[in-house]
Amino acid sequence: MRLLLLNGSPRGTAGNTAILLKHFTEGFLANNNNSAETGYLKRAIDHRKLAEKFTGASAVIIAFPLYADSMPGIVKDFIETLGRVRGKGPSPKIGFIVQSGFPEAVHSRYVEKYLEKLARRLDAPYLGTVIRGGVEGIQAMPPFMTRRLFMAFRSLGRHFGVTKEFHPIIVKKLAAKERLSMVKKAVFRACQSIGLTNMYWNMMLKKNGAFERRFDRPYQP
Amino acid sequence: MNIVILNGNPDPNARELERYIDALTAELAAKGHEVNAHTLRDMNIRSCTGCWSCWVKTPGMCAQHDDMPVVYTSVMAADLVLFASPIIMGFVSALLKRANERFIPLIHPYLVIDRGECHHLKRYTRYPELGLILHKGADADDEDIKITSDIYARIALNFKTTLRFSIQTSQPIQEALHAIAAA
Numbered sequence A: 001m002r003l004l005l006l007n008g009s010p011r012g013t014a015g016n017t018a019i020l021l022k023h024f025t026e027g028f029l030a031n032n033n034n035s036a037e038t039g040y041l042k043r044a045i046d047h048r049k050l051a052e053k054f055t056g057a058s059a060v061i062i063a064f065p066l067y068a069d070s071m072p073g074i075v076k077d078f079i080e081t082l083g084r085v086r087g088k089g090p091s092p093k094i095g096f097i098v099q100s101g102f103p104e105a106v107h108s109r110y111v112e113k114y115l116e117k118l119a120r121r122l123d124a125p126y127l128g129t130v131i132r133g134g135v136e137g138i139q140a141m142p143p144f145m146t147r148r149l150f151m152a153f154r155s156l157g158r159h160f161g162v163t164k165e166f167h168p169i170i171v172k173k174l175a176a177k178e179r180l181s182m183v184k185k186a187v188f189r190a191c192q193s194i195g196l197t198n199m200y201w202n203m204m205l206k207k208n209g210a211f212e213r214r215f216d217r218p219y220q221p
Numbered sequence B: 001m002n003i004v005i006l007n008g009n010p011d012p013n014a015r016e017l018e019r020y021i022d023a024l025t026a027e028l029a030a031k032g033h034e035v036n037a038h039t040l041r042d043m044n045i046r047s048c049t050g051c052w053s054c055w056v057k058t059p060g061m062c063a064q065h066d067d068m069p070v071v072y073t074s075v076m077a078a079d080l081v082l083f084a085s086p087i088i089m090g091f092v093s094a095l096l097k098r099a100n101e102r103f104i105p106l107i108h109p110y111l112v113i114d115r116g117e118c119h120h121l122k123r124y125t126r127y128p129e130l131g132l133i134l135h136k137g138a139d140a141d142d143e144d145i146k147i148t149s150d151i152y153a154r155i156a157l158n159f160k161t162t163l164r165f166s167i168q169t170s171q172p173i174q175e176a177l178h179a180i181a182a183a
């Protein structure tokens, strides 16, 4: 199978989406009959060309970071381009990967409804939406913390390469908890009381000499 | 009330939403409200690049140089912000969405648990209430309106406020005025 992967991160090749897609693609290409091409939605000037590729493809996966509870503006821009260039008739099979900063899957469930409807709007067979939270920070984590996540994306890709579907058990495992459990909330509060939940941001604030200004309100009326 | 309207209609020739906003603005002004309408398509609004400067380099300020500071100043002084957009491909315009995600400097990076979920800490003590004005058009249905309104209720939660109403340009201006008075 020939697969078109569209990366909808405003950070393009430097983002977390790119890392997850890299592992997915590696798994997918384990089947020698498969080939994959990746396009980046970061720049609006590339959208027309990519929309034409979309129309000609047999299967497409659009992956993006959750941005203000939905798709980044550039992804919406691309969807609008699709609406303009698309002729009548069926579209390729389409699936989505949404990854977010907050750990719970619930944050991405609302845009998932949109994506499912989008597939119907495009007359495209819907392959589903893979949701993964807690992804901001993976680039600062040591390998032992991300190993299982990357392995899960590789198996997701490998299964996709054989069955042309997202494996439901892997999808469920990746989405993990819909909401924080009582235990997680207690752990969060304990970490919060000793300043652990803000460690990542404090580290960067200090590195930039901005720690003292972290509560600034430049637009206070 | 100080009311700000962010007009996310990308097409100056699509008049229905423009007429609705103009009529609403006139009625609100006649009632003594201060109304500031920003037509986003006439402004330079760049996409968020995800650089986090606004959280870790220049807290509260975006690194990009465009017209967003006008929006920030106006939004933070408002009691109510109305997001207005036609439904395009089932959602608000890319133009409005682009402006919405640039609101991230207005909140704080620190995490808190709010209503049992992870969210961010407030940066300011007070945030405006939100309302949605949607123009349905030929290509949209009630499901699109529901999906969009539900997402904006979530956006409001992350913007430390509440989506008070979602109205459509097919509804009489009076209904919009009632919704605004109740907000």
Ligand SMILES: Cc1cc2nc3c(=O)[nH]c(=O)nc-3n(C[C@H](O)[C@H](O)[C@H](O)COP(=O)(O)O)c2cc1C
Pocket: A009, A010, A011, A012, A014, A015, A016, A017, A018, A064, A065, A066, A067, A068, A069, A070, A099, A100, A101, A102, A103, A107, A135, A136, A137, B048, B049, B050, B051, B101, B102, B104, B158
């Ligand atoms: C402007 C902006 C808005 C964001 N909004 C959300 C959000 O609503 N919910 C969430 O869980 N994460 C949100 N995030 C976090 C991103 O989804 C997360 O950092 C993601 O891993 C970035 O992926 P990328 O590096 O591929 O762009 C937001 C990030 C940015 C920059």
